[in-house]
Amino acid sequence: MTRALPSWNDGPAREAILRFVASVCEGPDALPEEERIAVFDNDGTLWVEKPVPTQLHFVIDQWRAEVEADPSLKEREPYRAAVDRDDAWFRRAIEHHHAGDDHDMDLVMDAILSTVSDRRVDEYHAEAMEFYRRERHPALDRPYERTVYQPMHELLRHLEDHGFTCYLVSGGDRDLMRPISAEYYGIPIDQVIGSAVGVEYDADANELRYGGRFEIIDDGTQKPVRIYANVGRRPILAAGNSDGDLPMLRYTTRSPRSLGLLIHHDDDGARGDEAYDIGAERALREADEHGLVVVSVKDDWSEVLPDTDAETETEPGERPSPQQTPSGAP
Amino acid sequence: MTRALPSWNDGPAREAILRFVASVCEGPDALPEEERIAVFDNDGTLWVEKPVPTQLHFVIDQWRAEVEADPSLKEREPYRAAVDRDDAWFRRAIEHHHAGDDHDMDLVMDAILSTVSDRRVDEYHAEAMEFYRRERHPALDRPYERTVYQPMHELLRHLEDHGFTCYLVSGGDRDLMRPISAEYYGIPIDQVIGSAVGVEYDADANELRYGGRFEIIDDGTQKPVRIYANVGRRPILAAGNSDGDLPMLRYTTRSPRSLGLLIHHDDDGARGDEAYDIGAERALREADEHGLVVVSVKDDWSEVLPDTDAETETEPGERPSPQQTPSGAP
Numbered sequence: 001m002t003r004a005l006p007s008w009n010d011g012p013a014r015e016a017i018l019r020f021v022a023s024v025c026e027g028p029d030a031l032p033e034e035e036r037i038a039v040f041d042n043d044g045t046l047w048v049e050k051p052v053p054t055q056l057h058f059v060i061d062q063w064r065a066e067v068e069a070d071p072s073l074k075e076r077e078p079y080r081a082a083v084d085r086d087d088a089w090f091r092r093a094i095e096h097h098h099a100g101d102d103h104d105m106d107l108v109m110d111a112i113l114s115t116v117s118d119r120r121v122d123e124y125h126a127e128a129m130e131f132y133r134r135e136r137h138p139a140l141d142r143p144y145e146r147t148v149y150q151p152m153h154e155l156l157r158h159l160e161d162h163g164f165t166c167y168l169v170s171g172g173d174r175d176l177m178r179p180i181s182a183e184y185y186g187i188p189i190d191q192v193i194g195s196a197v198g199v200e201y202d203a204d205a206n207e208l209r210y211g212g213r214f215e216i217i218d219d220g221t222q223k224p225v226r227i228y229a230n231v232g233r234r235p236i237l238a239a240g241n242s243d244g245d246l247p248m249l250r251y252t253t254r255s256p257r258s259l260g261l262l263i264h265h266d267d268d269g270a271r272g273d274e275a276y277d278i279g280a281e282r283a284l285r286e287a288d289e290h291g292l293v294v295v296s297v298k299d300d301w302s303e304v305l306p307d308t309d310a311e312t313e314t315e316p317g318e319r320p321s322p323q324q325t326p327s328g329a330p
Numbered sequence: 331m332t333r334a335l336p337s338w339n340d341g342p343a344r345e346a347i348l349r350f351v352a353s354v355c356e357g358p359d360a361l362p363e364e365e366r367i368a369v370f371d372n373d374g375t376l377w378v379e380k381p382v383p384t385q386l387h388f389v390i391d392q393w394r395a396e397v398e399a400d401p402s403l404k405e406r407e408p409y410r411a412a413v414d415r416d417d418a419w420f421r422r423a424i425e426h427h428h429a430g431d432d433h434d435m436d437l438v439m440d441a442i443l444s445t446v447s448d449r450r451v452d453e454y455h456a457e458a459m460e461f462y463r464r465e466r467h468p469a470l471d472r473p474y475e476r477t478v479y480q481p482m483h484e485l486l487r488h489l490e491d492h493g494f495t496c497y498l499v500s501g502g503d504r505d506l507m508r509p510i511s512a513e514y515y516g517i518p519i520d521q522v523i524g525s526a527v528g529v530e531y532d533a534d535a536n537e538l539r540y541g542g543r544f545e546i547i548d549d550g551t552q553k554p555v556r557i558y559a560n561v562g563r564r565p566i567l568a569a570g571n572s573d574g575d576l577p578m579l580r581y582t583t584r585s586p587r588s589l590g591l592l593i594h595h596d597d598d599g600a601r602g603d604e605a606y607d608i609g610a611e612r613a614l615r616e617a618d619e620h621g622l623v624v625v626s627v628k629d630d631w632s633e634v635l636p637d638t639d640a641e642t643e644t645e646p647g648e649r650p651s652p653q654q655t656p657s658g659a660p
Contacts, residue, residue: 190561201555201577203551206584208554208558225538229529231519250533
């Protein structure tokens with residue numbers, strides 16, 4: 001028999017997961033399957049978010065194309081940084097955001113809005129698919145599909161095998177994750193919860209287009225709210241890695257029959273995951289108080305990223321997932 | 331072998347459904363299961379909405395309790411109408427709304443907000459469950475579970491048997507439908523889309539409560555928007571019964587491989603469904619133009635409501651559904 005969660009080292013985190021799953025699935029007190037709800041943050045929880053999140057790579061590509069069409073944009077941030085490949089500017093914007101200064105992040109958010117505003121949702125979906133087919137992670141030089149943490153992929157399958165329904169609950173753009181959620185994570189498109197620009201129905205054209213404002217910023221205290229709006233139940237398992245996940249983790253672990261996992265990025269980088277606490281200081285400080293299980297990348301994971309041997313055999317977008325083929329256009 | 335859709339008469343509507351389902355599920359051009367998305371309006375499509383929608387019965391009960399606690403409320407509408415059991419006032423409010431005059435409907439909406447504001451979502455869920463256990467449809471004198479149109483129940487099961495995923499997309503309160511969607515319709519709680527008062531996370535109490543404004547009014551042009559937000563794909567089958575369903579029907583039937591059903595309430599009332607066109611005038615007028623299949627309650631349905639013989643055997647809330655047990659508290 002294969003060892004469950006093979007990329008997890010023996011230790012308190014793996015043990016807590018196996019014990020929890022057994023406790024809610026076995027015996028006379030087993031929970032019915034519809035109550036086995038698990039929620040996962042995405043960036044830094046299910047896949048690598050350093051040096052810059054996938055989302056930023058995607059929008060930087062779009063901004064570079066916009067500057068080609070309109071060179072005057074280059075006089076402003078974040079367009080200049082996009083064209084100059086000044087990743088340090090973006091990293092600083094994220095760090096300043098975590099420190100409470102949103103000046104540069106506001107420029108980023110405005111530019112994201114400006115890029116998607118008035119675009120048809122199906123066009124955006126197709127562009128996102130094309131991005132994943134074409135691009136590789138800039139630092140790891142591998143397709144984005146292979147930046148998914150191998151132990152978390154195993155955890156998703158382990159939960160699924162035990163009757164859980166898993167949802168993605170990300171601060172990132174919902175519509176950038178949906179095209180690959182089934183293929184990369186085995187999470188169906190309608191179980192993806194995330195930030196979103198409001199969509200409008202154009203009755204004359206009978207089409208859906210993005211409007212000019214964010215409808216949802218799915219972070220912090222909004223995560224429990226969006227879980228309730230989309231799922232309708234309190235989860236019994238949550239996994240996150242940052243202060244923005246703390247409300248979701250607390251909301252989930254309010255029940256005694258629950259498990260909250262906090263991924264701690266404490267590895268040295270040699271296996272593909274940077275060491276960082278920034279943006280997670282409070283969550284790490286309060287983990288004990290809220291009964292969270294801290295997962296050490298260094299100590300709890302024997303492998304971090306999937307083997308790349310199989311990479312040349314298939315291309316992202318071509319390989320059918322075990323559960324679903326890649327989603328069609330909306 | 332049992333005849334498919336037994337409560338549907340032979341005729342163009344039944345034939346269109348069977349032909350469509352076969353065409354997307356069989357042969358080399360069959361659509362993958364994840365693209366077999368069907369969306370259903372609720373009031374007047376899946377269950378009886380006359381003389382007043384279930385939702386109104388529920389809030390009237392709540393307002394009567396509020397007046398008992400604060401008799402001064404009775405000087406105002408809709409509290410007076412609630413206490414006096416003046417259903418005609420509510421019917422007029424709905425008719426005026428369809429005619430473009432929202433004066434009384436605004437009073438109703440404000441009172442709904444005032445009733446739920448600051449309440450915990452799990453308390454509301456429990457009250458809704460209790461309502462369905464306790465109350466009977468006032469005109470039909472039967473439990474609400476047995477006001478579900480039998481032919482539509484059969485259609486939901488037929489679609490499910492053919493790999494479809496069915497969503498409820500209602501203008502009514504999402505959180506009043508969720509407690510019974512699995513039991514009454516076989517539709518899981520996370521496939522319920524509807525109008526909703528915004529929810530807020532109270533970090534100190536680690537609880538979710540309703541705020542003081544509607545976040546979503548899931549009607550008209552908002553229906554395609556909410557479908558996209560929750561499902562992420564364009565449905566291939568939609569069923570509705572009113573002008574408020576027309577954008578959802580048009581959005582769905584834009585694709586040539588799709589089916590739009592418009593339930594036409596043209597029966598004489600003897601079988602439990604009133605005859606009415608109010609609120610559906612435009613949809614009926616434009617049905618041909620948009621290629622919708624009009625379902626005549628009179629001609630296409632051999633039975634309208636389920637047999638009540640089995641009623642005494644079980645109580646709502648006790649009977650496990652074929653798919654799911656009733657949902658737990660959120």
